[in-house]
Amino acid sequence: xxxxxxxxxxxxxxxxxxxxxxxxxxxxxxxxxxxxxxxxxxxxxxxxxxxxxxxxxxxxxxxx
Numbered sequence: 513x514x515x516x517x518x519x520x521x522x523x524x525x526x527x528x529x530x531x532x533x534x535x536x537x538x539x540x541x542x543x544x545x546x547x548x549x550x551x552x553x554x555x556x557x558x559x560x561x562x563x564x565x566x567x568x569x570x571x572x573x574x575x576x
Contacts, residue, residue, distance in 0.1 A: 536562075 517523070524531060532538065538558070543550060553561060 520531065543553070553564065556564065
């Protein structure tokens, strides 16, 4: 008899990932910049990286 796979929450937690919230998406992009800055950015959590991108876009658009 085939085994039933564990619930998504259990599987995602096991690999250190959380389910996307409504309105969220995930993308893979290439970023070009100073190595030290990009290494620091890479060490952030996905949520922190998203916040950095949002803040940066607001500054670029003059909304800060």
